[in-house]
Amino acid sequence: MAIVIIQSSNFSAEQKSRIGERVITALQQEGLNPGSVVVLFRPERGDIYLDGMLVQAQAPVAAQPPAPPAPKAAAPIPAAVVPAFKTKARRSKPELEDLKKDLMFALQDKGSLSSFEAQVALDLKDCDWAPATLRRLFTELEEAKLISKSGQKRGTRYVWKGIVNTPQSTPIVKLVKADSETDQA
Structure with missing residues (x-):
């Protein structure tokens, strides 16, 4: 599976749709199956400017801790609020792809x-269908070499092989190449 990650907060839903379609089409022309390509749009976390010799990274805004989960009510959720795919006997391919994206996140x-x-x-x-479906999704991610599996039975853990999204505890260092005039002085 190919994953393309685009980090930008400037795109509208229409732009994301057009860009995603173009990326998938380009990868399809290179021989990849369009069903095996995922385009992820994420908000950018910092500004990096690359032009010639100058590299500058600004310190990110302090990461705020995630809000605590809201307490769940004891009363069952009305059927109108529960997404339809959760109650269906079978999920469609787009619903499974969305579930796979959520699992990867x-x-x-x-x-x-x-x-x-x-x-x-x-x-x-x-x-009731979640354990079997998640096993299939974990297997697909493992076959795509995105995760590794450790342990057995109830002790099985699935480990993400890529970069883990952890909040940055130290600010990013600002790197600037000195101008050639100041080097000679």
Whole structure:
């Protein structure tokens, strides 16, 4: 599976759709199956300027801790609020692809997950079909070499092989190449 990550907060939904379609088309022309390409749009985390010899990274805004989860009501959620794909006997391909993207985001944020933790992170713990579907998705991600599997049975953990999204505790250092005039002085 090919993953293309575009970090920018300046795109509208229409622009993301056009750009995503162009990226998938370009990769398809290079021989990749369009169903195996994921284009992820994320907000940018810092400004980096590259032009010739100058590299400048500005310190990011201090990361705010995530808000604590809202307490869940004891009453069951009305059927109108529950997404339709959770109650259907079978999920469509686009619904499964969205679920796979959400699973990849959860793995990138946490670094590793068990099947139970993935069910909680994706809010699927009340879905009877979730364990089998997540096993299939984990297998697809493992075959695509995006995750590795460790442990057995209930101790199985799935570890994200790429960069894990952890908040930066130290500011990014500002790098600037000195002008040639000041080097000679």
